[in-house]
Amino acid sequence: MTTFSGNYQATDGKIGIVVARFNNFVTERLLAGAQDSLERHGLTSNQIDIAWVPGAFEIPLALQNLAQTKQYAGLIALGAVIRGETSHYDYVCNEVAKGVAQVGLQQNLPTMFGVLTTDTVEQAVNRAGVKGGNKGADCAESVLEMIDLQHQINLN
Ligand SMILES: Nc1c(NC[C@H](O)[C@H](O)[C@H](O)CO)[nH]c(=O)[nH]c1=O
Ligand SMILES: CC(=O)[C@@H](O)COP(=O)(O)O
Numbered sequence: 001m002t003t004f005s006g007n008y009q010a011t012d013g014k015i016g017i018v019v020a021r022f023n024n025f026v027t028e029r030l031l032a033g034a035q036d037s038l039e040r041h042g043l044t045s046n047q048i049d050i051a052w053v054p055g056a057f058e059i060p061l062a063l064q065n066l067a068q069t070k071q072y073a074g075l076i077a078l079g080a081v082i083r084g085e086t087s088h089y090d091y092v093c094n095e096v097a098k099g100v101a102q103v104g105l106q107q108n109l110p111t112m113f114g115v116l117t118t119d120t121v122e123q124a125v126n127r128a129g130v131k132g133g134n135k136g137a138d139c140a141e142s143v144l145e146m147i148d149l150q151h152q153i154n155l156n
Pocket of ligand 2: 081082084085086087088089090092
């Protein structure tokens, strides 16, 4: 029996991060968490590219554009969708989640979903470096693990 398990080890490849500007008081903290974690795991700033989009709904297209350059070992999507008064929240969340997953599968590229989907601002802030950890940092570790896992599987 063969067991594959990725490690959080540095990659010599590049990581692309797509981050939404909407709710930037949260998304800037998610981005900082992701960058800090990647660099603490041995990546240099030259290995990290950042693409800013207006809102979470635009994240999947930017991810696809980065993936199609074939320059990245993995991608991270960062955003903060906070429920408002209407059902717009549901449509944005659903399409972003589907779109991010679709890019990863269609491009065979580790693509992490770091988009917060919360009912309140407090919930979002807590998950961007306060009581609930930092979803950006979590995605940084996860993308490195998936890159290593793919490497292990391909070597087998
Ligand atoms: N309400 C939030 C949005 N809405 C904007 C959309 O993401 C999109 O940019 C717009 O509909 C134009 O296509 N975006 C977030 O990232 N977070 C929100 O809470
Ligand atoms: C997630 C959203 O799109 C939401 O913030 C928009 O707010 P509203 O539903 O009050 O228009």
